[in-house]
Amino acid sequence: VESDITDKLKNPQLNIYIDTASTFQEAKHKFKVEFLKNELRLHKGNVSQLARLMGLDRRSIHRVMKESGIKRDVFHEDQSEENYTEAIIDKTIRSTLDEYKEIIQPQKMEKMYEEVPELSRNIAKMLPHQHLTWKQAETEFEKQFLAEALKENSWKISQTAKQIDIRQETLHRKVTRLGLRKQ
DSSP states (O other), X not given: OHHHHHHHHTSGGGOOOOOTTSOHHXXXXXXXXXXXXXXXXXXXXXXXXXXHHHTOOHHHHHHXXXXXXXXXXXXXXXXXXXXXXXXXXXXXXXXXXXXXTTTSOHHHHHHHHHXXXXXXXXXXXXXXXXXXXXXXXXXXXXXXXXXXXXHHTTTOHHHHHHHHTOOHHHHHHHHHHHTOOOO
């Protein structure tokens, strides 16, 4: 459990679960929307600041927001970076614990869940927010999504490509470019 939580907290803003039953294009779009929402929340809806940090033009962000139906007004809430990071960490820890529900005794799980808020606060104080460019976030998403899809299909390229609806050649090229290896 500890190593799974640690791995996921290396870059908590990328812990956006996208089901591998989705096609690659659908999954990528869902990830971009959720990532953009998270970053807008963190930057209180300031598109100009976000565009600078992500290495994008403001118009590109506005276009994605419009296409996805994201309203900027809802992100103007007064939420500090620490509170936002704490919320992401809390969500990450809880989702990781959920993966172990079948293995760990229910009373032990309850005790673990009770400690999540305090643990999240403590981690948030020490964990700096990593600002990623749009391209870096996209690359990390592809690594995570494709690795999971390949793992589910026993690293069979043709079977995985069919499942996520991309050409085998494209998947093979992405696996090579991203340096994915069977583990």
